[in-house]
Every structure is written in structure tokens, then in C-alpha cells.
Amino acid sequence: MRDQVTKRTRYPGPITEAKKHPHDLVERGFATDEALARVLDRYPADLFDINLYDYDAEGQVSLRTGARGKLSGDKLLEAIQAGRLWVNLRDAQNGCPDLWNAAMGEFRKIEAAYPGLKAVRNAGQLIISSPVARVPYHFDPAGVVLFHLRGRKRIFVYPGDEAHLPERNMEQIVARQTTEELPYVRAFEADAQVMDLEPGEALTWPLYAPHRVENLDRFCVSLSMDFQTWPSRFRNGALYTNAVMRSRGGSPRFTEGMSTPELAARWAASLALKKVGGLKSKLDSFERDFEPQVGAADGAGALRA
Ligand SMILES: [Fe+2]
Numbered sequence: 001m002r003d004q005v006t007k008r009t010r011y012p013g014p015i016t017e018a019k020k021h022p023h024d025l026v027e028r029g030f031a032t033d034e035a036l037a038r039v040l041d042r043y044p045a046d047l048f049d050i051n052l053y054d055y056d057a058e059g060q061v062s063l064r065t066g067a068r069g070k071l072s073g074d075k076l077l078e079a080i081q082a083g084r085l086w087v088n089l090r091d092a093q094n095g096c097p098d099l100w101n102a103a104m105g106e107f108r109k110i111e112a113a114y115p116g117l118k119a120v121r122n123a124g125q126l127i128i129s130s131p132v133a134r135v136p137y138h139f140d141p142a143g144v145v146l147f148h149l150r151g152r153k154r155i156f157v158y159p160g161d162e163a164h165l166p167e168r169n170m171e172q173i174v175a176r177q178t179t180e181e182l183p184y185v186r187a188f189e190a191d192a193q194v195m196d197l198e199p200g201e202a203l204t205w206p207l208y209a210p211h212r213v214e215n216l217d218r219f220c221v222s223l224s225m226d227f228q229t230w231p232s233r234f235r236n237g238a239l240y241t242n243a244v245m246r247s248r249g250g251s252p253r254f255t256e257g258m259s260t261p262e263l264a265a266r267w268a269a270s271l272a273l274k275k276v277g278g279l280k281s282k283l284d285s286f287e288r289d290f291e292p293q294v295g296a297a298d299g300a301g302a303l304r305a
Contacts, residue, residue: 011160011208014114018157018193018205023106023147026199030099031149031221033077040073043095049088050292052300053134059186061136067303069291079292081219083299086133089126092223096126103147103223110145110204119227127222135213137184139165141174141236142226145204148197151220155203156192158210164188165210167254174236175243176281182210207232237267244278
């Protein structure tokens with residue numbers, strides 16, 4: 001049993017496995033069609049990510065991305081409910097402050113359930129997604145609490161060890177050098193912790209643990225809140241510094257074997273490197289493929305200039 005816990009938690013921290021917690025955001029009315037249409041109407045267009053995922057027989061993903069377009073909030077909601085879209089409203093802490101403030105109250109209760117857990121920065125995204133949408137295998141360089149508000153979804157959480165979460169890939173992703181997600185093979189499924197989420201439930205899992213999501217034939221709404229702790233901040237900075245060293249021909253040691261002072265020094269180095277433009281993000285600009293449209297296949301219509 002001890003081995004299993006160690007294996008699931010490559011990075012130290014008080015959250016050792018995926019676990020549900022109750023929340024009150026649904027009964028407070030944040031997830032009705034009317035409330036969501038209002039949020040969509042007001043949300044800044046540059047904070048929308050609209051994704052359409054396709055999978056082959058091996059579970060390998062390809063992605064098309066959508067522009068916000070001109071649909072009103074209620075029509076956009078209709079396109080999502082009838083389509084195959086995954087809509088992320090980024091910076092929810094600014095974009096929907098009422099929901100965010102209520103969620104922070106619930107977050108503090110969950111945080112208190114893990115002695116030693118101390119978030120130093122919280123941010124998040126409101127996710128509004130079609131009944132059959134699925135999100136591919138990935139990790140977030142942070143802790144996550146997923147507040148589920150509508151529909152049903154199944155979360156698969158995998159161990160954060162080198163086999164499931166190679167450090168070389170973590171470096172590339174933290175330094176925004178690739179649009180690729182983590183390598184995934186079907187054999188990982190045997191290692192997954194699988195949890196079904198209902199409205200009123202929030203799920204958290206060990207920091208950095210890879211995961212993927214399947215909606216269970218219902219239109220889904222969730223608030224995904226990510227948080228940094230000092231250890232995760234140090235770790236992310238060290239991963240960034242390692243990515244820069246590697247791009248210059250170095251072969252840095254894995255962060256997994258580093259002490260806290262070493263991680264802190266590499267975090268400090270990452271701040272200096274970012275200041276002088278250490279690695280240019282390769283993700284800053286990319287083309288959009290469609291815009292949401294009611295009645296179009298998958299809810300994805302042609303782009304209009
Ligand atoms: Fe995630």
C-alpha cells in the first residue's frame with residue numbers, strides 16, 4: 001500500500017490520491033442556462049478557447065480550434081449543447097467574479113482538509129462542453145480542484161511517475177515549447193483511478209498527476225480551479241530553467257532528485273531567464289479553424305472574417 005501511494009505521488013504534497021469534496025455552487029444558481037448565457041455574453045472574446053477534439057482508434061488526439069464568433073450567449077450555449085465543442089473561458093477569476101468568489105470560499109474548505117496544503121495563487125477556467133466531448137491525456141503544472149456544476153463526467157487520474165509523466169515532456173510543456181501533450185498509450189488505462197462526477201461534487205488529485213476527462217452523454221459545466229503552492233512554484237521554475245539549459249545543449253538533472261534549496265535556486269534562475277526572454281513561447285499565435293454555429297456539424301461552422 002505504501003508503495004502504491006509513493007508511486008502515485010511523485011511530487012511531495014498532502015494530496016495523495018484523487019478525492020471528491022462537496023460544494024454549494026449549483027444550489028447558488030451559477031449553472032442555469034440563464035446564468036451561463038449572461039456569462040457568455042459578457043466574457044471577453046480573447047479569453048475564449050474553443051476546442052474540437054478527434055480521436056483515432058489508438059486514442060491519439062487531433063485538435064481543431066475555434067474563434068469566438070458573433071453568436072449571442074444563448075445561441076452559443078445552444079451550439080455547445082447540440083455540438084461537440086469544448087469551451088474554456090480563461091481567467092475566470094476576472095471573467096466571472098461572482099462565481100469565482102463563491103468558489104474560493106469552497107476552495108478554502110477543501111484546502112483546510114489537507115494539513116500542510118497552502119495555495120499561494122489561484123486561477124481558473126469555466127468549462128462549458130458538449131455532451132460527447134472528451135479532453136485528452138495531459139497534466140497541469142499546478143494543483144487542481146474541479147468544481148462540477150452540470151451534467152456528468154468521468155475523470156481518469158494516472159500516477160505522476162516517469163512512465164506516465166516524463167520530465168523531458170514536462171519541461172517542454174512548462175516552457176511552452178510544444179502544442180503536444182504528454183505521450184499517451186492505451187496501456188496506461190490499467191493504472192488509472194476512475195471517478196464519476198455529479199453536480200455539487202468537486203474533485204482534486206495529487207499535484208501534476210496526468211488526467212483525462214470524458215463527458216457522460218450530458219452537457220457539462222465545470223469550474224476548473226488551479227493553484228500554486230511554494231513547492232509547485234519552485235518545481236515549475238526548475239523545469240523551465242532545465243528546458244533553457246537543455247535548449248543550449250546542457251543535460252540538467254531531473255528536478256525529482258533535487259533538494260528544496262536547489263529547486264529554489266533554479267526557480268530564481270527561471271525568473272531571470274524569463275526577464276531576458278529565455279525561451280520564446282512557440283504557442284503565441286496560431287490559426288483558428290472554425291467558429292461556433294447552431295445547426296452546423298459538431299456545432300462548428302465556417303470562419304467568418
Ligand atoms: Fe487538466
